[in-house]
Amino acid sequence: MDVSSYKPKGRIEHKHLLNLLDYSTADIYEILHLASALKNSFYKGKKHELLKGKTLAMIFAKSSTRTRVSFEMGINQLGGKALFLSSNDIQLGRGETIHDTACVLSRYGIDGVMIRTFKQSDVEELAACGDFAVINGLTDDFHPCQALADIFTVYETYGHLNGVKLAYFGDGNNMAHSLMLAGAKTGMNVCICSPKGFQPDPEITAAAQKFGNVTVTDSVEEAASGADALYTDVFFSMGQAKDPEKEKTLMPYQVNSDVLALANKDAVFMHCLPAHRGEEVTEDVIDSTHSIIFQQAENRLHVQKAVMCLLMGKRK
Numbered sequence: 001m002d003v004s005s006y007k008p009k010g011r012i013e014h015k016h017l018l019n020l021l022d023y024s025t026a027d028i029y030e031i032l033h034l035a036s037a038l039k040n041s042f043y044k045g046k047k048h049e050l051l052k053g054k055t056l057a058m059i060f061a062k063s064s065t066r067t068r069v070s071f072e073m074g075i076n077q078l079g080g081k082a083l084f085l086s087s088n089d090i091q092l093g094r095g096e097t098i099h100d101t102a103c104v105l106s107r108y109g110i111d112g113v114m115i116r117t118f119k120q121s122d123v124e125e126l127a128a129c130g131d132f133a134v135i136n137g138l139t140d141d142f143h144p145c146q147a148l149a150d151i152f153t154v155y156e157t158y159g160h161l162n163g164v165k166l167a168y169f170g171d172g173n174n175m176a177h178s179l180m181l182a183g184a185k186t187g188m189n190v191c192i193c194s195p196k197g198f199q200p201d202p203e204i205t206a207a208a209q210k211f212g213n214v215t216v217t218d219s220v221e222e223a224a225s226g227a228d229a230l231y232t233d234v235f236f237s238m239g240q241a242k243d244p245e246k247e248k249t250l251m252p253y254q255v256n257s258d259v260l261a262l263a264n265k266d267a268v269f270m271h272c273l274p275a276h277r278g279e280e281v282t283e284d285v286i287d288s289t290h291s292i293i294f295q296q297a298e299n300r301l302h303v304q305k306a307v308m309c310l311l312m313g314k315r316k
């Protein structure tokens, strides 16, 4: 089955969105269907206040443009409210535990918490201790909201996901991990192309390979050949120090016009953003007609609205 032939039920049996490992293909299709309906309503200017009266707290221990603005606009458009909590301004940043933070927030009628932080275990602890839906807005290991928006964008581009080849180049980081999981679960063919030493976590790779078609290679030719989508991300993720050795090792994995020429003729270029032109991607590729980076960024809004509705809508 592909997304278009799936009949949505309007619900998923999850309290949280932590890493996608526990999400089924049907759960992901539910999100994509609702995202598509919400996107249509948004374009038609139709009111869709499905989360009227609900509150989303947003904890940020790292910087953000897209995640912060798309979650805040998203909850507003759904009739709810957002609370922006920079970890520098709340006691979490001064050593208060995740456990105590979760217990306190649970007393104030918060319906959901979106958290962007370093350790995946902190997100999982927040979910275990709090009485609200937890949404992972990026950790060192995963970025599920971005990967869901990305596969939605691929679906909009090709009209299906089954068999679409997405080749990811560069650091085997949080994006690589989440793309492997989201792609494998939706029948895509995901190829991660990274040099030895920077390949994705073997445990996450093995988990993704159980669900579908995921390969890891250090050959740019192998990855790019027959690709429908070329994807890359920064060499240095938030929290990582710039390292000239790493940059030198990753440079041959830059997405440039030679790599684009190896892919299918109408292949699209994707990036979660922010991008560093001249590092992981050249200007002529990211600013070319192949690039769908701003469609990806926009789809964060629609997909996260769907996630919030499915997780927070059933509470109280």
Ligand code: CP
Pocket (backbone or CB within 6 Å): 063, 064, 065, 066, 067, 068, 138, 146, 272, 273, 274
């Ligand atoms: N792609 C993404 O998550 O962007 P921000 O870091 O700006 O939120």
Ligand code: NVA
Pocket (backbone or CB within 6 Å): 138, 139, 143, 173, 174, 175, 233, 234, 236, 237, 238, 272, 273, 274
């Ligand atoms: N891998 C990047 C993604 C940013 C959206 C980072 O973690 O900084």
